[in-house]
Amino acid sequence: TQSTQATVDLTIEKLWVAALITILVCFLFLGSFQSAVNILFSIPTSILGTFIILKLLGFTLNLFTLLALTLSISIVVDDAIMILENIVRHYRMGKNSYQAALDGAVEVIPAAVAATLAVLAVFMPVIFMEGVVGQFLFQFGITMSAAVCLSLLEAITITPMRSAALLRSEPKLSRLEIKLDSLFEKASEYYRYLLQVSIKFKWWILAGSLVFFVFSLKLIPSLKQEFVPTQDQNLIILTAQAKPGTSLQATEQLVKPIEKIMSEIPEISGYLLNISPAQLFMPINLKDLQTRTLTHQDIMNKIREKTKLIKGLRVSMRDISSRNLTTGKLNPIAFNLRGPDLKVLNEKAQNIMKQLEDKKLATDLNTDYQLGLSELGLVPNRDQLMKKGVSVDSVSQVLQTAVAGLRAGQFMSDGHRQDIRFKVREDQIKNVDDIKKLYVRNNYGNIVALKDLVIDQEKEALQSISRINRQRSISVFGNLAPQQSQAQVLKLAQEISEAQLDTGYSFNLEGASAGFSSSFKNLYWTLLLGILVAYMILAVQFNSFRDPIAVLMSLPFSVSGAILILWSTQISLNLFSFIGLIVLMGIAKKNSIMLIEFTTQMLHRKQLSYTEAILEACPVRLRPILMTSVATIFAAAPLIFGHGLGHETRKPMGLVIIGGTIVSTIFTLFVVPLFYLAMRETKFFKKS
Numbered sequence: 001t002q003s004t005q006a007t008v009d010l011t012i013e014k015l016w017v018a019a020l021i022t023i024l025v026c027f028l029f030l031g032s033f034q035s036a037v038n039i040l041f042s043i044p045t046s047i048l049g050t051f052i053i054l055k056l057l058g059f060t061l062n063l064f065t066l067l068a069l070t071l072s073i074s075i076v077v078d079d080a081i082m083i084l085e086n087i088v089r090h091y092r093m094g095k096n097s098y099q100a101a102l103d104g105a106v107e108v109i110p111a112a113v114a115a116t117l118a119v120l121a122v123f124m125p126v127i128f129m130e131g132v133v134g135q136f137l138f139q140f141g142i143t144m145s146a147a148v149c150l151s152l153l154e155a156i157t158i159t160p161m162r163s164a165a166l167l168r169s170e171p172k173l174s175r176l177e178i179k180l181d182s183l184f185e186k187a188s189e190y191y192r193y194l195l196q197v198s199i200k201f202k203w204w205i206l207a208g209s210l211v212f213f214v215f216s217l218k219l220i221p222s223l224k225q226e227f228v229p230t231q232d233q234n235l236i237i238l239t240a241q242a243k244p245g246t247s248l249q250a251t252e253q254l255v256k257p258i259e260k261i262m263s264e265i266p267e268i269s270g271y272l273l274n275i276s277p278a279q280l281f282m283p284i285n286l287k288d289l290q291t292r293t294l295t296h297q298d299i300m301n302k303i304r305e306k307t308k309l310i311k312g313l314r315v316s317m318r319d320i321s322s323r324n325l326t327t328g329k330l331n332p333i334a335f336n337l338r339g340p341d342l343k344v345l346n347e348k349a350q351n352i353m354k355q356l357e358d359k360k361l362a363t364d365l366n367t368d369y370q371l372g373l374s375e376l377g378l379v380p381n382r383d384q385l386m387k388k389g390v391s392v393d394s395v396s397q398v399l400q401t402a403v404a405g406l407r408a409g410q411f412m413s414d415g416h417r418q419d420i421r422f423k424v425r426e427d428q429i430k431n432v433d434d435i436k437k438l439y440v441r442n443n444y445g446n447i448v449a450l451k452d453l454v455i456d457q458e459k460e461a462l463q464s465i466s467r468i469n470r471q472r473s474i475s476v477f478g479n480l481a482p483q484q485s486q487a488q489v490l491k492l493a494q495e496i497s498e499a500q501l502d503t504g505y506s507f508n509l510e511g512a513s514a515g516f517s518s519s520f521k522n523l524y525w526t527l528l529l530g531i532l533v534a535y536m537i538l539a540v541q542f543n544s545f546r547d548p549i550a551v552l553m554s555l556p557f558s559v560s561g562a563i564l565i566l567w568s569t570q571i572s573l574n575l576f577s578f579i580g581l582i583v584l585m586g587i588a589k590k591n592s593i594m595l596i597e598f599t600t601q602m603l604h605r606k607q608l609s610y611t612e613a614i615l616e617a618c619p620v621r622l623r624p625i626l627m628t629s630v631a632t633i634f635a636a637a638p639l640i641f642g643h644g645l646g647h648e649t650r651k652p653m654g655l656v657i658i659g660g661t662i663v664s665t666i667f668t669l670f671v672v673p674l675f676y677l678a679m680r681e682t683k684f685f686k687k688s
Contacts, residue, residue: 008061008066010645010646010647011066011067011069011070013638014070014638014639014650015047015069015070015073017638018070018073018074018634018635018636018638019040019043019073019635021634021635021637021638022039022043022073022074022077022631022634022635023036023037023039023040024036024634025627025630025631025634026039026077026081026084026627026631029085029180029623029626029627029630030084030085030088030177030180030627031174031176031177031179031180031181032088032174032177034166034167035084035088035163035166037166038080038084038159038162038163038166039077039080039081039084041158041162042076042077042080042151042154042155042158042159043073043076043077045150045151045154045158046072046076046147046150046151046154047069047072047073047076047147049146049147049150050069050072050143050146050147050150053142053143053146054143054146057142059139059142059143062136062139063136063646063649064136064137064139064140064143065139065140065143067140067576067579067649067650067653068139068140068141068143068144068147069143069147070639070650071144071579071580071583071636071653071657072143072144072147072148072151073635074583074587074631074632074635074636074657075119075144075147075148075151075583075586075587075632076147076148076150076151076154077151077628077631077635078115078151078587078590078628078631078632079112079115079116079151079152079154079155079156079159080151080154080155080159081624081627081628081631082108082111082112082115082155082590082594082624082628083104083105083108083109083112083155083156083159083160084159084163085623085624085627086104086105086107086108086624087100087101087104087105087159087160087163087167088100088104088163088167089104089620089623090103090104090107091104091163091167092177092181097163097164097165097166097167098164100163100164100167101160101161101163101164101167102160102164104160104163105156105159105160107601108594108598109156110541110597111593111594111597111598112152112155112156113152113156113541114537114538114541114542114593114597115589115590115593115594116148116149116151116152117537117538117541118534118537118538118551118586118589118590118593119148119586119587119589119590120145120148120149121530121531121533121534121536121537122527122530122531122533122534122582122585122586123141123144123145123148123530123582123586124141124145124530124533125141125526125529125530125533126138126140126141126526126530126582127141127142127145128526129522129523129526130518130522133515133519133522133575134522137579140579144583144586148586184622184623187622187623188619188620188622188623189619191618191619191622191669192615192618192619194670195614195615195618195619195670195673196615198670198674199611199614199674199677202674202677202678203678205670205671205674206671206674206675206678209557209667209671212557212560213556213557213559213560216559216560216563216564217560217563219563219564219567220563220573222567223485223563223566223567223572223573224483224484224485224486224570224571224572224573225485225486225487225488225520225572225573225574226332226480226485226486226487226516226572226573226574227332227486227512227513227515227516227519227574227575228321228574228575228576228649229321229571229572229574229576229648229649229652230296230297230319230321230648231321231645231646231648231649232286232289232295232296232297232645232648233296233320233321233645234285234286234287234288234289234296234645235283235284235285235286235296235320236283236284236286236296236299236300236317236318236319236320237281237282237283237284237317237318237320238258238280238282238283238284238303238315238316238317238318239279239280239281239282239315239316239317239318240254240255240258240279240280240282240307240313240314240315240316241278241279241280241313241314241366241370242254242278242279242280242312242313242314243278243312244278244370245277245278245374246277246278246312247277248275248276248277251275251276251277251278251279251280252275254310254312254313255273255275255280255313257307257310258280258282258307258310258313258315259273261303261306261307262284264306265299265302265303266287267286267287267292267294267299268284268285268286268287268299269285269286269287270284270285271283271284271285280313286299289645297482300317300319303315303317304317304363304364314366316364316366316478316479317364317479318330318331318364318479319331319332319479321648329475329477329510329511329512330511330512331364331477331478331479331511331512331513332479332480332486332512332513332516333356333362333365333476333477333478333479333480333486333489333490333493333513334475334476334477334509334510334511334512334513334514335475335476335477335490335493335494335497335507335508335509335510335513336466336468336473336474336475336476336507336508336510337349337473337474337476337497337501337505337506337507337508338468338469338471338472338473338505338506338508339471339472339473339501339504339505339506340471340472340504341472342369342465342472342474344502344505345369345472345473345474345505346367346369346474348497348500348501348505349367349369349474349476350367351496351500352476352493352496352497352500353365353367353476353478355496356478356489356492356493356496359492360481361480361481361484361488361489361492362478362479362480362481362484362489363478363479363480363481364478364479365476365477365478366476366477366478367474367475367476367477368464368466368474368475368477369474370464374458374459375458375459376432376456376457376458377456377457377458377459378399378432378435378454378455378456378457379454379455379456379457380392380395380453380454381452381453381454381455384452384453385453388442388448388452388453389442389443389444389446390440390442390443390448390453391443394440394441394442395440395450395453395454398438398439398440398450399435401422401423401424402423402424402429402435402438403429403435404423405421405422405423406421406422406423407419407420407421407422408420408421408422424438432456432458435450436449436450436451436454436456437449437450437451438450440453468508471506475510476493477511485572486513486516487516490509490513490516490517493507494507519575520578523575523578523582526582527581527582527585530582530585531552531555531585534548534552534589535548535549535552538551538552538593542596542597542600546679546680547596547600547676549675549679550592550596550672550675550676550679551589551592551593551596551672552589552592553592553671553672553675554588554589554591554592554664554667554668554671554672555585555588555589555664557588557663557664557666557667557668557671558584558585558587558588558660558661558663558664559581559584559660560663561659561660561661561662561663561664562577562580562581562584562655562656562659562660564659564663565655565656565658565659565660566652566655566656566659569655571651571652571655572652574652576649576650576652576653577652577653577655577656579653580652580653580654580655580656580657580660581656581660583653583657584656584657584660584661584664587632587657587660587661588660588661588664588668590628591625591628591629591664591665591668591669592668592672594621594624594625595617595618595621595625595668595669595672595673595676596672596676598617598618598620598621599613599614599617599618599673599676600613601617602616602617610676610677610680610681611677614673614676614677618669618673622669625665625668625669626665629661629662629665632657632661633657633658633661633662636653636654636657636658636661637654637658638654639651639653639654639657640654640655640658
């Protein structure tokens with residue numbers, strides 16, 4: 001389809017842009033063309049290797065695998081940057097390229113392995129999520145895990161070999177390299193000075209960082225929360241209902257004003273009419289997003305305003321942003337009321353709809369309870385049947401012959417058995433009086449008039465009765481009003497229903513609303529499980545239950561950064577921003593692992609005190625931390641720019657990664673070393 005092709009093309013474009021920006025960042029930090037080329041070669045190794053794994057597993061290039069490939073750019077270069085920067089540092093100490101590659105790689109391999117395993121710990125639980133979204137995230141998790149594993153394999157094997165080959169045999173530096181080295185030495189010294197000052201006030205700084213984290217969590221209720229953001233896919237759906245029982249010809253006449261309205265809107269390129277008695281289904285194609293000034297929501301609002309004047313039709317619009325991500329109704333508001341009495345259910349449903357519309361929280365609300373179709377019932381008069389000796393079965397056969405036809409026999413034709421049906425002609429049965437003119441033969445062979453044997457009852461009837469889990473139900477569905485939070489509207493709808501419903505009646509989400517609720521619960525648990533698994537892996541890697549706690553201290557502040565940037569840009573917390581948060585959880589730990597792992601090396605190698613080890617190790621790791629963070633930020637930057645198909649899903653992920661990386665990097669450089677030192681000095685942790 002057009003949207004799929006556009007997603008593939010844009011993803012490939014973002015891959016190229018992210019890769020080129022990453023290389024540029026590496027060149028600006030190291031000042032070496034050879035080093036930048038080394039990083040460049042690490043990207044296709046991981047990405048192309050991931051394509052091979054996708055092929056072997058039978059995965060397709062869908063929205064989530066393409067997103068994983070795009071987001072993996074900001075991760076796959078981290079290991080290569082970490083090892084390459086250390087190799088370059090050893091090379092500039094005066095070692096030859098071979099020895100620098102060997103010593104530099106060996107020194108940071110433990111940190112690289114720990115970082116990769118910690119990233120895998122976040123993505124692996126995603127694989128086991130349930131539901132429709134879980135099936136897509138399974139492929140997302142596998143794709144990310146494959147890319148991360150291949151990047152580690154490439155970083156610890158091929159990157160050192162390329163470094164030994166690309167670096168010159170004599171450690172002669174260019175002017176740019178000398179300038180950059182001098183600049184980062186000054187930055188490291190200034191960072192060392194700030195750390196010394198921070199250590200004197202570590203408890204105040206730790207308390208202040210805790211207050212900052214708690215404050216950021218207070219912003220969550222003010223965030224708009226929804227399943228998926230509204231996406232302009234050049235397609236909108238219009239549905240309309242006429243009074244039940246309206247004929248096909250009458251419905252066709254009612255639809256003509258809608259066709260006229262469509263022809264008056266220049267942003268519409270075409271539409272398809274699917275008319276049935278009292279029903280209209282109308283997919284509307286819009287002109288390409290790049291060639292029009294109005295968004296699909298603006299066009300939907302314009303159609304709503306113009307169709308309000310059409311009498312006899314109830315017109316509603318449908319947002320298809322969540323299609324293929326859930327089952328059932330795709331409307332952002334979709335729930336059902338269940339209970340024994342349909343009249344009570346309808347009354348409560350109408351009350352809920354009225355309150356939501358009066359508070360301007362929802363629009364296009366409707367139910368599947370369609371009353372108004374006339375139904376004719378002929379009830380046997382038992383007393384007359386008994387007096388005149390007529391059986392109920394005889395009356396039933398006559399009525400069946402009049403309305404549907406009665407099978408009188410069968411015949412063979414071309415080897416197939418065909419029914420012979422006897423039925424009264426259509427032009428002879430036009431109303432209830434025509435039916436009453438028929439006769440029934442009684443048990444004695446006499447003919448009795450049908451009008452003397454039945455009582456006619458005409459009443460309004462339902463087109464269908466819905467049941468869920470053997471309970472009668474009425475579904476309510478519609479769209480959110482502009483700038484409303486799906487989570488808050490659904491919560492309010494539930495509160496209203498629980499206040500009104502008696503015992504035996506219940507409120508339940510369905511369709512996209514149920515997908516929103518279940519997916520967010522699963523994602524929260526997946527995130528917590530990923531952090532727990534990461535802690536256990538780091539505990540094994542560091543041979544300590546204490547050090548991983550300091551490593552994981554960077555995670556709360558990455559969450560704070562993500563919340564702050566979503567709040568400041570008025571972007572919702574949705575499925576895709578949550579995916580960005582999961583990716584961020586993997587990225588944020590890498591910097592703190594580099595700090596803590598190298599500090600531990602200093603403790604054992606040089607027998608330094610804890611304070612001395614921190615002041616010795618952290619400034620050395622400043623440059624690679626800044627490199628990986630800046631590379632991550634600029635690799636995610638292409639996601640937030642552009643207005644092609646699907647940019648509404650990429651933008652939240654890019655913003656979460658950028659905001660979380662900026663805040664977590666700042667706090668990692670100060671809070672993580674201070675927390676590590678505070679733990680070492682606390683009696684409880686000393687005993688443990």
